[in-house]
Amino acid sequence: MKFKALVVDIDGTITCENRELHLGAVKKIRTLKVPVVLATGNILCYARTTSRLIGLDGAVIAENGGAVTVRYDLNGIFEGSIEECEKAFSFLSRHFKLTKLDPMYRKTEIALRRDFDLEEARALLQTQPYDIELVDTKYAIHIKSIKINKGIGLQKLAGMMSLEAEDFVAIGDSANDAEMFEAAGFGIAVANGDERIKEVANYVTEASFGDGAIEAIEFLELNGWI
Template identity: 35%
Template sequence: MVPPLALDIDGTLTTASGRIDARAFELLPDWDAPVVLATGKAFPYPVALAHFLGRAETVIAENGGVVHVAGETAVLGDPEAPRAVVEAFRERGGDLGWGGRDTVNRWRETEVALSLDVDETLLREVTAAAGGDVEVVDTGYAYHVKSTGVSKGRGLERVGDTLDVDPDEFVAIGDSENDVSTFAVAGESYAVANADVAARDAADVVLEESYMDGTASVLADLRARSE
């Protein structure tokens, strides 16, 4: 039997240009075990991807702030502290960096995402001044201001409890700092070659291939092992 999967999206199921790689629609619909889409994106994005893959909508969104499994949605992150940090950031001249139409945060329930073009030093300074209940996570695609009490790894533990699957049975694949907690919980973890230093250091294996090339190679190996 193939193992259950915990898969990041950006940088892991995508091409270098950020598009979903078509191989995801070839390899994942018939994967005969749970597939968890674990992402920093707002909740609707992984739900939509799961839908178009024909998979159960088992997702960890907003870096663990929202978990949806077995038809139930749990909002685990506290949105008030991150929003207060961002408001203080704005008061000191900061900007979210998305321009006039901020669809990045339009449907985000538990955190706030800022462009990598913003003043990181100021953002981290304001966040530190707010105390230990909020943190900044750099996913390589955005700065996420989030509650310290949530993570993808804790989300995976919740999914495992609901599905009655030990988190140690999962194979996790990812590419950035926000995947470190998932790697710590899963029994086997892979960082694609384009991964940042934090993910590379935390993974059991750092792949030679980048983006979906790396993910596809892991899935092929896992299927071969199961035969």
């Protein structure tokens, strides 16, 4: 097997347990010759800034696939249905006290503080006609379109880079990385990953957080896959 690029989740994957950027993982990424794309549930400017500060070229998937850019000097492509997310948010707000995260910057979905009963909210949402799902990343709960995810974002971005999604190895830690693992040629979950991502992973590291990302890259190098 030979892969042409990496797509790497941010929170929980190249961070430490306290959410600081993991400098060892950054150092390791900087040694790579293949392109590295960042994929996050966070907002586009967060993803672009992280890419810039790591020393990458600005190819990012943000808002769980709702926002994609291939370089810093190009505008993002936004795709999603924030209106439908807002309807689901209004509906759920009748049952829970919800707090939005970064609403002024988030364009295609809604992220919420994780302080309400997710299972109850999911059950309530099932009674409604929206094409919306709730995804828990362990950092936030996202109200997002079922038609948008990091896997679809990866397909779009791969096309913009004249690559296929299968040319990528994906590294991640949570449920919002699952479709990206399915679209990519190979998926590696870090040890702190949740049940869902470990289920779809081709390989699970022994180390957690940024140390897990380093181990994942070393595993690929050792096999000659990148």
